[in-house]
Amino acid sequence: xxxxxxxxLKIWRQKNAKSSGxxxxxxxxxxxxxxxxxxxxxxxxxxxxxxxDDPVEFDSDCREGICGTCGVVINGIAHxxxxxxxxxxxxxxxxxxxxxxxxxxxxxxxxxxxxxxxxDRKAFDRIMASGGYISIKTGSAxxxxxxxxxxxxxxxxxxxxxxxxxxxxxxxCPNASASLFVGAKISQLSLLPQGKIExxxxxxxxxxxxxxxxxxxxxxxxxxxxxxxKEISISGIARMRREYFKAxxx
Amino acid sequence: xxxxxxxxxxIGKKLLLAITGLSWAGFAVGHFIxxxxxxLKDPTPFNKYAHFLSGLGGALILVELILAASxxxxxxxxxxxxxxxxxxxxxxYAVSKSAGRESKKGFATSTMIYTGILLIIFLVxxxxxxxxxxxxxxxVDGNQIxxxxxxxxxxxxxxxxxxxxxxxxxxxxxxxxxxVWSAFQSLGLNGNRxxxxxxxxxxxxxxxxxxxxxxxxxxxxxTGGAV
Ligand code: HEM
Ligand code: FES
Numbered sequence: 019x020x021x022x023x024x025x026x027l028k029i030w031r032q033k034n035a036k037s038s039g040x041x042x043x044x045x046x047x048x049x050x051x052x053x054x055x056x057x058x059x060x061x062x063x064x065x066x067x068x069x070x071d072d073p074v075e076f077d078s079d080c081r082e083g084i085c086g087t088c089g090v091v092i093n094g095i096a097h098x099x100x101x102x103x104x105x106x107x108x109x110x111x112x113x114x115x116x117x118x119x120x121x122x123x124x125x126x127x128x129x130x131x132x133x134x135x136x137x138d139r140k141a142f143d144r145i146m147a148s149g150g151y152i153s154i155k156t157g158s159a160x161x162x163x164x165x166x167x168x169x170x171x172x173x174x175x176x177x178x179x180x181x182x183x184x185x186x187x188x189x190x191c192p193n194a195s196a197s198l199f200v201g202a203k204i205s206q207l208s209l210l211p212q213g214k215i216e217x218x219x220x221x222x223x224x225x226x227x228x229x230x231x232x233x234x235x236x237x238x239x240x241x242x243x244x245x246x247x248k249e250i251s252i253s254g255i256a257r258m259r260r261e262y263f264k265a266x267x268x
Numbered sequence: 269x270x271x272x273x274x275x276x277x278x279i280g281k282k283l284l285l286a287i288t289g290l291s292w293a294g295f296a297v298g299h300f301i302x303x304x305x306x307x308l309k310d311p312t313p314f315n316k317y318a319h320f321l322s323g324l325g326g327a328l329i330l331v332e333l334i335l336a337a338s339x340x341x342x343x344x345x346x347x348x349x350x351x352x353x354x355x356x357x358x359x360x361y362a363v364s365k366s367a368g369r370e371s372k373k374g375f376a377t378s379t380m381i382y383t384g385i386l387l388i389i390f391l392v393x394x395x396x397x398x399x400x401x402x403x404x405x406x407x408v409d410g411n412q413i414x415x416x417x418x419x420x421x422x423x424x425x426x427x428x429x430x431x432x433x434x435x436x437x438x439x440x441x442x443x444x445x446x447x448v449w450s451a452f453q454s455l456g457l458n459g460n461r462x463x464x465x466x467x468x469x470x471x472x473x474x475x476x477x478x479x480x481x482x483x484x485x486x487x488x489x490x491t492g493g494a495v
Contacts, residue, residue, distance in 0.1 A: 095365050099367065192357075194356035194357040197278075233278075235282055239377045240367060240373075240453065243371070255453070257456070263283075268269070
């Protein structure tokens with residue numbers, strides 16, 4: 019049942035990467051509980067534009083939870099309280115009339131704020147460029163049974179490949195560690211025969227790049243897994259470590 | 269890969285924390301088992317045990333050196349990792365909560381550096397209290413050996429000493445409640461059955477060691493403090 023609710027929003031406003039930002043309070047009226055969180059922000063932005071104010075900048079693309087572009091911290095939790103949900107798939111029915119909602123950007127040294135709620139996540143791209151691929155020619159689709167892959171391994175690789183690279187793991191980690199992201203990417207490839215060939219170089223280079231980007235070290239708090247919209251398990255972090263140790267003793 | 273590169277990496281630093289932390293956790297368990305002899309009314313078994321250990325000579329010194337080196341490595345990388353992790357988030361959140369579910373974010377995980385530093389101060393004091401504490405002698409089987417039992421009983425007659433040990437052992441339990449399972453995860457040991465198992469074992473070790481180490485001074489304080 020659709021309801022209309024009124025909300026107080028406390029949003030991080032920051033003009034550009036160089037300026038220092040601050041939390042600013044807004045009031046939005048008659049928000050439909052059927053809206054998504056981002057649609058609610060769209061409504062706020064229409065209001066702001068009509069008043070001649072600068073709209074709140076935030077990232078989004080697919081708005082169906084598959085691309086990894088959106089992401090803000092809502093009341094202290096990356097992507098908000100709902101399990102396995104990106105912020106574009108979070109609906110206003112989970113909020114109460116009169117509630118105050120705090121909205122902040124991902125916070126990490128490696129993810130500098132560009133404007134308002136938008137952060138620069140190119141650090142992830144540089145990590146991927148350092149080894150998150152296979153460089154052998156795979157040709158056209160091979161006969162499915164020519165390389166046998168245990169079902170468990172292909173399932174696990176698929177679980178890891180579900181990572182959409184949104185960065186909620188970094189945002190939620192008390193250490194701003196990128197280990198869940200890098201762990202998922204390393205695992206997805208190292209579990210499959212095609213990825214095993216370059217496994218050692220990949221683990222070495224991706225971990226080195228992750229550290230060079232100044233993400234923190236994982237202290238096994240598991241907050242990342244709890245907020246991950248794709249529910250990626252920290253078993254991927256352990257696998258990354260094993261791959262790294264294998265590379266270290268080669 | 270250069271060996272030095274490994275220990276400069278975030279993963280390598282946590283590997284060293286895990287190995288050194290686990291060796292200390294193992295020591296704590298052994299130390300506790302040995303010390304249960306303090307609960308006996310007869311001082312002889314404990315004194316004999318202490319005498320046996322100090323009689324090991326070179327082997328004992330080797331173990332002591334390894335433990336001391338482990339602790340220094342643990343301390344060094346704990347401080348380094350903690351400072352680097354803080355730098356990784358220069359601007360804090362206005363509101364920060366835990367999503368709950370699998371997350372272990374909480375008191376133990378966010379106080380590792382503080383419980384740790386209080387523990388190293390405790391360890392230094394602990395050694396001065398007993399190893400370098402008051403020396404009494406006693407005769408066992410016709411030999412003059414140190415009466416460490418008396419030193420311990422005398423020490424815990426004091427309520428302040430007892431209270432300090434109780435508090436420190438709560439902190440040890442807190443540190444280990446996250447530390448033990450975390451160390452296995454840092455070593456890359458994770459599995460569908462193994463991880464829930466080792467998490468429970470780690471928690472149990474933390475509870476046994478801290479409750480055990482709390483029970484000994486309390487028991488001595490209330491039953492034999494006047495020895
Ligand atoms: C010198 C004083 C100490 C300091 C400053 C210290 C600090 C720390 C810190 C910051 C961590 C990393 C937290 C994490 O990764 O979750 C840690 C982990 C650990 N500590 Fe300590 N600690 C100290 C003493 C001890 C002692 C005496 C023990 C055992 C009796 C111990 C056992 C552990 C274990 C098992 C870990 C887990 C390692 C891992 O997660 O890989 N620590 N300590
Ligand atoms: S906008 Fe694509 S996942 Fe949210």
